[in-house]
Amino acid sequence: MPAGNGDSGTTQPASEPVDVAALFEALRSEVRRSGADPGAGSGDPADRRAARDEAERLWPVSADRSLRLRPGFRGGLGTPVKAVLRKLMRWYVEPLAYDQRSFNAATLRLIDDLQEQVDRLQAEVASLRKQG
Known part of the structure:
Protein backbone atom coordinates (compact mmCIF):
# COMPACT_ATOMS: atom_id res chain seq x y z
CA MET A 1 0.00 0.00 0.00
CA PRO A 2 1.48 3.44 -0.90
CA ALA A 3 2.49 5.67 1.95
CA GLY A 4 1.98 9.43 1.62
CA ASN A 5 4.91 11.65 2.50
CA GLY A 6 2.66 14.30 4.04
CA ASP A 7 4.42 17.32 2.51
CA SER A 8 3.40 17.36 -1.12
CA GLY A 9 0.61 14.82 -1.20
CA THR A 10 2.53 12.50 -3.54
CA THR A 11 2.78 8.84 -2.72
CA GLN A 12 5.85 6.60 -2.66
CA PRO A 13 5.93 2.87 -2.13
CA ALA A 14 7.10 2.17 1.42
CA SER A 15 9.72 -0.36 0.24
CA GLU A 16 11.61 2.00 -2.15
CA PRO A 17 14.04 4.44 -0.53
CA VAL A 18 14.41 7.84 -2.19
CA ASP A 19 17.87 8.79 -3.41
CA VAL A 20 17.96 12.34 -2.08
CA ASP A 37 19.55 30.37 -11.99
CA PRO A 38 21.81 32.26 -14.42
CA GLY A 39 25.42 31.56 -13.62
CA ALA A 40 24.87 30.71 -9.97
CA GLY A 41 28.08 29.38 -8.54
CA SER A 42 29.89 29.34 -11.89
CA GLY A 43 31.89 32.51 -11.26
CA ASP A 44 32.21 33.07 -14.99
CA PRO A 45 32.79 36.78 -15.68
CA ALA A 46 30.62 36.61 -18.81
CA ASP A 47 27.71 35.25 -16.75
CA ARG A 48 28.21 37.95 -14.12
CA ARG A 49 28.34 40.61 -16.83
CA ALA A 50 25.14 39.31 -18.42
CA ALA A 51 23.38 39.30 -15.05
CA ARG A 52 24.63 42.82 -14.36
CA ASP A 53 23.41 44.02 -17.76
CA ARG A 68 -0.96 47.44 -25.79
CA LEU A 69 -3.93 47.89 -28.08
CA ARG A 70 -6.10 44.80 -28.10
CA PRO A 71 -7.83 44.00 -31.36
CA GLY A 72 -11.53 44.44 -31.73
CA PHE A 73 -14.19 46.27 -29.80
CA ARG A 74 -12.72 45.49 -26.35
CA GLY A 75 -9.39 47.01 -27.35
CA GLY A 76 -10.95 50.13 -28.80
CA LEU A 77 -13.01 50.65 -25.66
CA GLY A 78 -10.52 49.39 -23.08
CA THR A 79 -7.42 51.30 -24.13
CA PRO A 80 -8.77 54.82 -23.43
CA VAL A 81 -10.32 53.61 -20.17
CA LYS A 82 -6.99 52.09 -19.11
CA ALA A 83 -5.18 55.31 -20.00
CA VAL A 84 -7.51 57.37 -17.83
CA PHE A 103 16.19 50.24 -3.40
CA ASN A 104 17.30 48.76 -6.73
CA ALA A 105 19.94 51.47 -7.23
CA ALA A 106 21.28 51.04 -3.68
CA THR A 107 21.37 47.27 -4.12
CA LEU A 108 23.30 47.53 -7.38
CA ARG A 109 25.80 49.91 -5.75
CA LEU A 110 26.22 47.49 -2.85
CA ILE A 111 26.71 44.55 -5.20
CA ASP A 112 29.33 46.50 -7.15
CA ASP A 113 31.13 47.33 -3.91
CA LEU A 114 31.03 43.72 -2.76
CA GLN A 115 32.33 42.52 -6.13
CA GLU A 116 35.24 44.98 -5.91
CA GLN A 117 36.05 43.69 -2.40
CA VAL A 118 35.91 40.07 -3.59
CA ASP A 119 38.17 40.86 -6.56
CA ARG A 120 40.63 42.68 -4.29
CA LEU A 121 40.67 39.83 -1.77
CA GLN A 122 41.13 37.23 -4.52
CA ALA A 123 44.08 39.21 -5.87
CA GLU A 124 45.51 39.42 -2.35
CA VAL A 125 45.12 35.66 -1.82
CA ALA A 126 46.76 34.98 -5.19
CA SER A 127 49.72 37.22 -4.32
CA LEU A 128 50.09 35.53 -0.90
CA ARG A 129 50.06 32.11 -2.56
CA LYS A 130 52.82 33.23 -4.92
CA GLN A 131 54.89 34.42 -1.95
CA GLY A 132 54.35 31.25 0.06
Missing part, protein backbone atom coordinates in the same frame (compact mmCIF):
# COMPACT_ATOMS: atom_id res chain seq x y z
CA ALA A 21 21.28 13.23 -3.74
CA ALA A 22 20.05 12.16 -7.17
CA LEU A 23 16.78 13.98 -6.66
CA PHE A 24 18.62 17.14 -5.61
CA GLU A 25 20.91 16.99 -8.66
CA ALA A 26 17.92 16.47 -10.95
CA LEU A 27 16.19 19.52 -9.46
CA ARG A 28 19.39 21.56 -9.73
CA SER A 29 19.78 20.69 -13.41
CA GLU A 30 16.14 21.59 -14.07
CA VAL A 31 16.63 24.99 -12.46
CA ARG A 32 19.77 25.59 -14.54
CA ARG A 33 17.99 24.58 -17.74
CA SER A 34 15.03 26.84 -16.99
CA GLY A 35 17.26 29.89 -16.87
CA ALA A 36 16.03 30.82 -13.39
CA GLU A 54 19.99 42.53 -17.06
CA ALA A 55 19.89 44.22 -13.65
CA GLU A 56 20.84 47.56 -15.24
CA ARG A 57 18.06 47.15 -17.77
CA LEU A 58 15.41 46.25 -15.20
CA TRP A 59 16.17 48.45 -12.18
CA PRO A 60 14.31 51.61 -13.24
CA VAL A 61 10.78 50.65 -12.20
CA SER A 62 8.06 53.05 -13.29
CA ALA A 63 4.31 53.40 -13.08
CA ASP A 64 4.25 54.38 -16.77
CA ARG A 65 4.18 51.63 -19.34
CA SER A 66 2.95 51.70 -22.87
CA LEU A 67 -0.51 50.30 -23.38
CA LEU A 85 -7.29 54.89 -14.95
CA ARG A 86 -3.50 54.93 -15.10
CA LYS A 87 -3.44 58.69 -14.80
CA LEU A 88 -5.85 58.54 -11.87
CA MET A 89 -3.83 55.84 -10.07
CA ARG A 90 -0.41 57.34 -10.72
CA TRP A 91 -0.42 59.29 -7.44
CA TYR A 92 -0.83 55.99 -5.59
CA VAL A 93 1.60 53.83 -7.57
CA GLU A 94 4.45 56.24 -8.30
CA PRO A 95 5.69 56.57 -4.68
CA LEU A 96 6.02 52.77 -4.57
CA ALA A 97 7.88 52.77 -7.88
CA TYR A 98 10.18 55.54 -6.57
CA ASP A 99 10.97 53.52 -3.45
CA GLN A 100 11.63 50.43 -5.56
CA ARG A 101 13.95 52.37 -7.89
CA SER A 102 15.85 53.71 -4.87
Whole structure:
Protein backbone atom coordinates (compact mmCIF):
# COMPACT_ATOMS: atom_id res chain seq x y z
CA MET A 1 0.00 0.00 0.00
CA PRO A 2 1.48 3.44 -0.90
CA ALA A 3 2.49 5.67 1.95
CA GLY A 4 1.98 9.43 1.62
CA ASN A 5 4.91 11.65 2.50
CA GLY A 6 2.66 14.30 4.04
CA ASP A 7 4.42 17.32 2.51
CA SER A 8 3.40 17.36 -1.12
CA GLY A 9 0.61 14.82 -1.20
CA THR A 10 2.53 12.50 -3.54
CA THR A 11 2.78 8.84 -2.72
CA GLN A 12 5.85 6.60 -2.66
CA PRO A 13 5.93 2.87 -2.13
CA ALA A 14 7.10 2.17 1.42
CA SER A 15 9.72 -0.36 0.24
CA GLU A 16 11.61 2.00 -2.15
CA PRO A 17 14.04 4.44 -0.53
CA VAL A 18 14.41 7.84 -2.19
CA ASP A 19 17.87 8.79 -3.41
CA VAL A 20 17.96 12.34 -2.08
CA ALA A 21 21.28 13.23 -3.74
CA ALA A 22 20.05 12.16 -7.17
CA LEU A 23 16.78 13.98 -6.66
CA PHE A 24 18.62 17.14 -5.61
CA GLU A 25 20.91 16.99 -8.66
CA ALA A 26 17.92 16.47 -10.95
CA LEU A 27 16.19 19.52 -9.46
CA ARG A 28 19.39 21.56 -9.73
CA SER A 29 19.78 20.69 -13.41
CA GLU A 30 16.14 21.59 -14.07
CA VAL A 31 16.63 24.99 -12.46
CA ARG A 32 19.77 25.59 -14.54
CA ARG A 33 17.99 24.58 -17.74
CA SER A 34 15.03 26.84 -16.99
CA GLY A 35 17.26 29.89 -16.87
CA ALA A 36 16.03 30.82 -13.39
CA ASP A 37 19.55 30.37 -11.99
CA PRO A 38 21.81 32.26 -14.42
CA GLY A 39 25.42 31.56 -13.62
CA ALA A 40 24.87 30.71 -9.97
CA GLY A 41 28.08 29.38 -8.54
CA SER A 42 29.89 29.34 -11.89
CA GLY A 43 31.89 32.51 -11.26
CA ASP A 44 32.21 33.07 -14.99
CA PRO A 45 32.79 36.78 -15.68
CA ALA A 46 30.62 36.61 -18.81
CA ASP A 47 27.71 35.25 -16.75
CA ARG A 48 28.21 37.95 -14.12
CA ARG A 49 28.34 40.61 -16.83
CA ALA A 50 25.14 39.31 -18.42
CA ALA A 51 23.38 39.30 -15.05
CA ARG A 52 24.63 42.82 -14.36
CA ASP A 53 23.41 44.02 -17.76
CA GLU A 54 19.99 42.53 -17.06
CA ALA A 55 19.89 44.22 -13.65
CA GLU A 56 20.84 47.56 -15.24
CA ARG A 57 18.06 47.15 -17.77
CA LEU A 58 15.41 46.25 -15.20
CA TRP A 59 16.17 48.45 -12.18
CA PRO A 60 14.31 51.61 -13.24
CA VAL A 61 10.78 50.65 -12.20
CA SER A 62 8.06 53.05 -13.29
CA ALA A 63 4.31 53.40 -13.08
CA ASP A 64 4.25 54.38 -16.77
CA ARG A 65 4.18 51.63 -19.34
CA SER A 66 2.95 51.70 -22.87
CA LEU A 67 -0.51 50.30 -23.38
CA ARG A 68 -0.96 47.44 -25.79
CA LEU A 69 -3.93 47.89 -28.08
CA ARG A 70 -6.10 44.80 -28.10
CA PRO A 71 -7.83 44.00 -31.36
CA GLY A 72 -11.53 44.44 -31.73
CA PHE A 73 -14.19 46.27 -29.80
CA ARG A 74 -12.72 45.49 -26.35
CA GLY A 75 -9.39 47.01 -27.35
CA GLY A 76 -10.95 50.13 -28.80
CA LEU A 77 -13.01 50.65 -25.66
CA GLY A 78 -10.52 49.39 -23.08
CA THR A 79 -7.42 51.30 -24.13
CA PRO A 80 -8.77 54.82 -23.43
CA VAL A 81 -10.32 53.61 -20.17
CA LYS A 82 -6.99 52.09 -19.11
CA ALA A 83 -5.18 55.31 -20.00
CA VAL A 84 -7.51 57.37 -17.83
CA LEU A 85 -7.29 54.89 -14.95
CA ARG A 86 -3.50 54.93 -15.10
CA LYS A 87 -3.44 58.69 -14.80
CA LEU A 88 -5.85 58.54 -11.87
CA MET A 89 -3.83 55.84 -10.07
CA ARG A 90 -0.41 57.34 -10.72
CA TRP A 91 -0.42 59.29 -7.44
CA TYR A 92 -0.83 55.99 -5.59
CA VAL A 93 1.60 53.83 -7.57
CA GLU A 94 4.45 56.24 -8.30
CA PRO A 95 5.69 56.57 -4.68
CA LEU A 96 6.02 52.77 -4.57
CA ALA A 97 7.88 52.77 -7.88
CA TYR A 98 10.18 55.54 -6.57
CA ASP A 99 10.97 53.52 -3.45
CA GLN A 100 11.63 50.43 -5.56
CA ARG A 101 13.95 52.37 -7.89
CA SER A 102 15.85 53.71 -4.87
CA PHE A 103 16.19 50.24 -3.40
CA ASN A 104 17.30 48.76 -6.73
CA ALA A 105 19.94 51.47 -7.23
CA ALA A 106 21.28 51.04 -3.68
CA THR A 107 21.37 47.27 -4.12
CA LEU A 108 23.30 47.53 -7.38
CA ARG A 109 25.80 49.91 -5.75
CA LEU A 110 26.22 47.49 -2.85
CA ILE A 111 26.71 44.55 -5.20
CA ASP A 112 29.33 46.50 -7.15
CA ASP A 113 31.13 47.33 -3.91
CA LEU A 114 31.03 43.72 -2.76
CA GLN A 115 32.33 42.52 -6.13
CA GLU A 116 35.24 44.98 -5.91
CA GLN A 117 36.05 43.69 -2.40
CA VAL A 118 35.91 40.07 -3.59
CA ASP A 119 38.17 40.86 -6.56
CA ARG A 120 40.63 42.68 -4.29
CA LEU A 121 40.67 39.83 -1.77
CA GLN A 122 41.13 37.23 -4.52
CA ALA A 123 44.08 39.21 -5.87
CA GLU A 124 45.51 39.42 -2.35
CA VAL A 125 45.12 35.66 -1.82
CA ALA A 126 46.76 34.98 -5.19
CA SER A 127 49.72 37.22 -4.32
CA LEU A 128 50.09 35.53 -0.90
CA ARG A 129 50.06 32.11 -2.56
CA LYS A 130 52.82 33.23 -4.92
CA GLN A 131 54.89 34.42 -1.95
CA GLY A 132 54.35 31.25 0.06
